[in-house]
Amino acid sequence: MTDSDQLRTALANERTLLAYIRTALSLMIFGMAIIKFFPEEVLLVLFGWAFLGCGAVLLIWGGFHFRKIAVLILKL
Secondary structure: OOHHHHHHHHHHHHHHHHHHHHHHHHHHHHHHHHHHHOOOOHHHHHHHHHHHHHHHHHHHHHHHHHHHHHHHHHHO
16 A cells, blocks of 8 residues: 555544544534423433433544554555
8 A cells, every 4th residue: 555545544533533523522512402401201311311422422433443444454
């Protein structure tokens, strides 16, 4: 693999990480908004907490995925 191919692949990996971060933050913000605007609806509050948890898990998983792919790129 040439240097330009490796750079292009590394930049694509970074773009993917940014997409994971953007999606995770969107889920977390949506969950916080549900909790804030519907505090009396127990089911909606539970959904809000579920969205918060899913966003946090996605953020962590995206970071691990990024590191795994970055190591594979460096090995090429």
